[in-house]
Amino acid sequence: MAKQRQRWGSKIGIILAVAGSAVGLGNFLRFPVQAAQNGGGAFMIPYFISFLLLGIPLMWIEWTAGRFGGGFEHSTAPGIFHSMWRKNRFIKYFGVIGIFGPMIIFIYYTYIESWCLAYSVFSIIGKYKGFTTQAGMTDFLQGFQGLVQNQHFNGLGIAYLFFVITFTLNIIVVYYGIKSGIERLCKIVMPILFVFAGIIMIRVLTLGAPNISMPSWNSINGLGFLWNPDFSALKDAKVWLAAAGQMFFTLSVGIGVILTYSSYLRKADDVVLSGLSAAGTNEFVEVILGGSIIIPAAFAFFGPHGVVEVAKGGAFNLSFVTMPVILGHIPMSAVFGFLWFGMLFLAGVTSSISLAQPAVAFLEDEFNLNRKWATCIFGMITFLLCQPVIFLLGKGVVNELDFWGGTFCLVVFAAVEAIVFAWIFGIDKAWDEMHHGSAMRIPRVYKFIIKYITPLFLLLILFFWFIQDGIPVIMMRGVEDGLKPYVLGTRLGLVAIFTVLCVLVKIAWKKRKMATYH
Amino acid sequence: MEKEKNGYLSLKGDVVNIGGWIFMILSWSFIIALNVFCFSRVFGSRHGKM
Numbered sequence: 001m002a003k004q005r006q007r008w009g010s011k012i013g014i015i016l017a018v019a020g021s022a023v024g025l026g027n028f029l030r031f032p033v034q035a036a037q038n039g040g041g042a043f044m045i046p047y048f049i050s051f052l053l054l055g056i057p058l059m060w061i062e063w064t065a066g067r068f069g070g071g072f073e074h075s076t077a078p079g080i081f082h083s084m085w086r087k088n089r090f091i092k093y094f095g096v097i098g099i100f101g102p103m104i105i106f107i108y109y110t111y112i113e114s115w116c117l118a119y120s121v122f123s124i125i126g127k128y129k130g131f132t133t134q135a136g137m138t139d140f141l142q143g144f145q146g147l148v149q150n151q152h153f154n155g156l157g158i159a160y161l162f163f164v165i166t167f168t169l170n171i172i173v174v175y176y177g178i179k180s181g182i183e184r185l186c187k188i189v190m191p192i193l194f195v196f197a198g199i200i201m202i203r204v205l206t207l208g209a210p211n212i213s214m215p216s217w218n219s220i221n222g223l224g225f226l227w228n229p230d231f232s233a234l235k236d237a238k239v240w241l242a243a244a245g246q247m248f249f250t251l252s253v254g255i256g257v258i259l260t261y262s263s264y265l266r267k268a269d270d271v272v273l274s275g276l277s278a279a280g281t282n283e284f285v286e287v288i289l290g291g292s293i294i295i296p297a298a299f300a301f302f303g304p305h306g307v308v309e310v311a312k313g314g315a316f317n318l319s320f321v322t323m324p325v326i327l328g329h330i331p332m333s334a335v336f337g338f339l340w341f342g343m344l345f346l347a348g349v350t351s352s353i354s355l356a357q358p359a360v361a362f363l364e365d366e367f368n369l370n371r372k373w374a375t376c377i378f379g380m381i382t383f384l385l386c387q388p389v390i391f392l393l394g395k396g397v398v399n400e401l402d403f404w405g406g407t408f409c410l411v412v413f414a415a416v417e418a419i420v421f422a423w424i425f426g427i428d429k430a431w432d433e434m435h436h437g438s439a440m441r442i443p444r445v446y447k448f449i450i451k452y453i454t455p456l457f458l459l460l461i462l463f464f465w466f467i468q469d470g471i472p473v474i475m476m477r478g479v480e481d482g483l484k485p486y487v488l489g490t491r492l493g494l495v496a497i498f499t500v501l502c503v504l505v506k507i508a509w510k511k512r513k514m515a516t517y518h
Numbered sequence: 519m520e521k522e523k524n525g526y527l528s529l530k531g532d533v534v535n536i537g538g539w540i541f542m543i544l545s546w547s548f549i550i551a552l553n554v555f556c557f558s559r560v561f562g563s564r565h566g567k568m
Contacts, residue, residue, distance in 0.1 A: 011560060040541075041537055041538055041540075041541030042541075044541055044545050048548070221533045221534060224535060227538035227542040228538035229538065273559055274560075276552070276556050277553075277560055280553045281553065284553055287545055288546055439563060
């Protein structure tokens with residue numbers, strides 16, 4: 001007897017699930033730093049152009065392609081691409097990226113997510129209370145990560161415990177399925193995330209001038225650091241690339257996750273308004289909430305010179321070093337520390353469950369496993385794959401996984417996906433498919449944008465990104481000699497995982513063909 | 519205005535200038551309007567339920 005396909009319970013459920021997938025640590029950490037580093041307010045010009053020409057079209061493409069593939073009982077990119085391009089025998093192997101990419105990100109993302117959970121607990125119990133300098137907090141973080149042994153931690157035990165809790169929580173949610181697990185969690189967690197972020201934002205913007213001898217060092221003036229435009233930045237191609245890249249990463253497009261989520265829609269369900277709503281929710285969290293917390297707070301405490309150094313230190317430094325120091329200076333620091341790290345944890349968990357779903361769905365659909373077995377198999381495999389991330393932190397493993405799973409695969413996958421959708425599937429058929437059951441009409445100009453502009457934009461990003469970032473990473477420029485064996489080992493591991501997934505696709509299609517024949 | 523360059527990670531002054539307020543207000547307004555447009559339709563139509 002055929003299995004009954006899982007479905008979303010409500011429209012707001014899938015919107016919050018997709019928005020939850022998109023809203024992650026990057027909304028609060030990556031965006032403000034990118035904006036500050038790339039021209040402030042002027043950065044928002046290429047940012048919103050990318051939103052209109054890249055983000056929204058890719059959202060609609062993925063929602064539509066996913067729902068279309070779901071009609072053929074496929075929830076993952078190999079099957080969905082095959083449904084759209086039946087004459088091509090190889091496109092399904094290309095679709096493997098849509099399972100491989102999220103799985104690789106899941107491997108390191110859950111570990112980083114577990115740090116947020118740990119730090120939220122540390123805030124409440126006052127474990128890092130009293131660290132008033134960034135050097136002290138850096139020492140605390142490195143002890144927690146097991147990079148050094150110090151008076152705070154004498155090993156990886158605590159970090160490992162929080163990792164196991166976080167990992168198990170993720171697996172339990174996925175185990176309960178789309179409606180009872182993922183949708184239910186997102187409906188609870190997303191409003192809480194908004195409340196936490198709103199409270200922190202209000203607190204930051206009402207900080208005033210903490211240093212009474214420096215009245216201009218206040219959080220409202222800190223907004224100037226993020227928003228005052230530097231128009232000379234617009235002449236620089238790197239700034240445009242950074243804006244397009246930020247748009248890409250923030251919306252969770254090009255990973256394969258939205259394809260999988262939308263495959264659980266019915267043919268008559270809307271994708272146009274839902275896709276736009278999910279994108280809008282993500283932008284609200286990123287620009288309004290994310291842009292009003294970390295940079296203004298750092299400006300108020302460290303001043304204009306200090307915030308330059310802080311922003312240059314990168315996103316993790318901001319989150320786990322700078323922010324605890326800042327929050328330690330304000331009344332009720334334990335509560336605000338809990339809210340900050342709790343918010344990051346909630347943002348992380350709604351993303352990581354979405355990263356787990358494609359691989360689980362692949363096992364369910366293509367190997368006819370029931371959901372519980374598929375989740376258990378996924379859990380066991382990824383738990384083992386997480387171990388190098390934990391025990392080899394600082395050896396370049398996470399950077400490699402992030403480059404291949406979280407960057408390279410995204411850009412390549414999105415470019416091919418857009419071309420297959422607009423050119424192979426055909427823009428007229430695609431346009432009709434998008435509007436099937438839609439709650440609103442898409443402006444006609446988007447037919448032109450989806451066919452020409454978005455694929456061209458993606459190919460340009462791919463080209464410039466490959467020249468600027470891809471080649472140096474592939475050639476291991478800047479990697480210490482001692483770390484090269486770890487980097488090469490990680491690459492071999494990734495090739496092995498990708499190959500296994502390709503073999504699984506081949507076996508699944510062979511089985512499907514045999515079943516059809518009989 | 520003091521301006522110390524670190525790429526484009528500049529000081530951009532000690533206060534929010536007119537350009538900063540304009541960009542912030544326009545960006546926030548666009549995003550809020552987009553969300554109001556979307557969610558008023560999501561909750562206000564029969565499409566609110568699957």
